[in-house]
Amino acid sequence: MASHPIARSPVDRLPADWRDFLALTKPRVMTLVVFTALCGLLAARVPIHPVIAFTAILCVALGAGAAGALNQWYEADLDAAMRRTARRPLPAGRMDRQAALHFGVGLAAFSVLLMGLAVNVLAAAILAVSILFYVMIYTVWLKRRTPQNIVIGGAAGAFPPLIGWAAATGRVEALPVLLFALIFLWTPPHFWALSLFVRSDYANAGVPMMPVVAGTRATRIQVFLYSLPMAAAAVAPWALGLTGVLYGVTAVALTAAFLALAAQVSLSRETDPALMRPERRLFGYSVFYLFAMFAVLVVDRMVIA
Ligand code: HEM
Numbered sequence: 314m315a316s317h318p319i320a321r322s323p324v325d326r327l328p329a330d331w332r333d334f335l336a337l338t339k340p341r342v343m344t345l346v347v348f349t350a351l352c353g354l355l356a357a358r359v360p361i362h363p364v365i366a367f368t369a370i371l372c373v374a375l376g377a378g379a380a381g382a383l384n385q386w387y388e389a390d391l392d393a394a395m396r397r398t399a400r401r402p403l404p405a406g407r408m409d410r411q412a413a414l415h416f417g418v419g420l421a422a423f424s425v426l427l428m429g430l431a432v433n434v435l436a437a438a439i440l441a442v443s444i445l446f447y448v449m450i451y452t453v454w455l456k457r458r459t460p461q462n463i464v465i466g467g468a469a470g471a472f473p474p475l476i477g478w479a480a481a482t483g484r485v486e487a488l489p490v491l492l493f494a495l496i497f498l499w500t501p502p503h504f505w506a507l508s509l510f511v512r513s514d515y516a517n518a519g520v521p522m523m524p525v526v527a528g529t530r531a532t533r534i535q536v537f538l539y540s541l542p543m544a545a546a547a548v549a550p551w552a553l554g555l556t557g558v559l560y561g562v563t564a565v566a567l568t569a570a571f572l573a574l575a576a577q578v579s580l581s582r583e584t585d586p587a588l589m590r591p592e593r594r595l596f597g598y599s600v601f602y603l604f605a606m607f608a609v610l611v612v613d614r615m616v617i618a
């Protein structure tokens with residue numbers, strides 16, 4: 314048992330323990346990554362051995378965790394400057410950077426190799442691309458340079474349904490490409506809604522997020538503008554006959570609510586982050602929305618279409 318209360322305090326706990334390594338993988342964000350990969354795999358509707366399916370999803374979780382760890386390894390300085398992220402293991406001083414680097418590289422290599430050996434090479438290749446995209450393109454290259462960072466870099470988070478589908482079929486087809494487009498176009502409203510009410514954090518850290526560079530008015534309009542092509546990507550699987558009516562009707566209803574919330578954001582003039590209710594509502598809804606869209610897609614494809 315820990316003998317001294319100070320040695321176990323959340324800030325000074327050293328050396329790092331399993332909770333810190335878990336935090337390095339950004340487990341909350343990973344839930345949606347894993348869920349969309351699983352839905353991509355199930356929506357393919359091909360027989361796949363449960364052990365292979367489990368291994369594929371495990372590899373996505375490990376790969377996404379590795380990418381999260383390498384992201385935190387690279388940007389410990391930024392995380393230290395932001396209230397939301399200052400208690401992460403590296404900025405809080407609970408872990409040294411070498412440990413995070415080794416953990417991230419080891420986990421990334423393991424996840425891609427296991428996917429290649431146990432599942433198939435295409436799924437492994439897309440997993441490798443998504444890890445590299447998140448770490449190299451988003452974290453290292455774009456995040457500190459341009460307010461378009463998340464538009465381009467957000468592609469990393471859109472790959473999981475493609476990986477799930479490729480794991481099941483060994484191919485890339487129209488439906489998973491539309492699912493990629495849905496997440497890709499969902500990411501700007503998802504993230505800019507949040508960044509509007511944590512704007513001061515990014516400004517303090519010197520990160521050129523859209524609200525910091527272009528202002529709240531322009532960001533609110535862009536949130537709405539990106540929601541429009543996102544809505545098209547959301548209903549396209551039904552319009553193209555790739556899903557049944559259950560998905561179609563639900564997608565229209567859920568997406569209409571998304572557009573209504575995005576429209577409220579675009580009309581808001583609130584300047585106090587504590588009072589930015591439309592932004593908070595849209596951010597919360599965006600996470601629910603993606604979960605619900607993918608869940609209904611699977612039910613539709615497995616039961617109805
Ligand atoms: C470059 C693109 C993205 C950026 C910059 C971004 C950023 C963020 C941030 C800063 C949070 C706040 C909470 C936290 O730190 O955990 C968050 C929450 C979240 N994000 Fe994203 N996100 C992006 C894309 C995605 C994608 C592609 C997914 C999954 C498909 C996703 C899933 C989630 C989920 C599930 C949460 C809620 C976590 C919670 O409950 O706290 N995000 N995102």
Ligand SMILES: CC(C)=CCC/C(C)=C/CC/C(C)=C/COP(=O)(O)OP(=O)(O)O
Binds near residue numbers: 343384447467
């Ligand atoms: C399969 C695979 C590799 C998937 C991983 C891709 C993934 C989850 C991408 C989402 C990008 C994301 C959560 C960015 C967070 O932004 P940030 O890093 O700027 O957030 P922070 O400010 O919280 O660090």
